[in-house]
Amino acid sequence: EAQVTQNPRYLITVTGKKLTVTCSQNMNHEYMSWYRQDPGLGLRQIYYSMNVEVTDKGDVPEGYKVSRKEKRNFPLILESPSPNQTSLYFCASSYRILTGQSLYGYTFGSGTRLTVV
């Protein structure tokens, strides 16, 4: 089954304790991205990656790191989590569409509910 797998689904941690949220896709998508969802704010992009070893900041990158060493994996790293990073996180992937081809839209993971206390 084509899917984006995020782990863990729920995570409670303490301020300052480094954590990693994993994301893996099995569709050979070039493009991967992380979003956070907060009430009243919708989803905002944290980081994205156009391909292996190519990453760039989104709209809210502060306090996060990412890496793309393999095409299928795109982990989100919080080096020193703080309470304002309590949120619902989504990983998403897509084909890197060339001009003229159809756009299928993103495939989203099931989300990770992170609480930082």
Add this chain to the structure above:
Amino acid sequence: AQTVTQSQPEMSVQEAETVTLSCTYDTSESNYYLFWYKQPPSRQMILVIRQEAYKQQNATENRFSVNFQKAAKSFSLKISDSQLGDTAMYFCAFMKHPGAGSYQLTFGKGTKLSVIP
């Protein structure tokens, strides 16, 4: 920068009735894509429908259809014959054409739809 506005934080509709969710956006781009995503209580992000800006014809997917008014920068979602399973948060989203070098989805803040038996 693009912005997406959903002016209805919450709506309700009787089962089997029709409801329209509003979305407006602001962009200087001429070629782009628009999406509606559904997020049920399971929090999975599900693509409902998409529209390419260069297409005049409004997109339709079964009970879901859009009214795309490019000049007015309006992209409303109509749900016909509402079902209990349509209860969810609905997000409108914008993406520049990938030829512009960006795959970022810009989301509105969402409309919470409740279908009443």
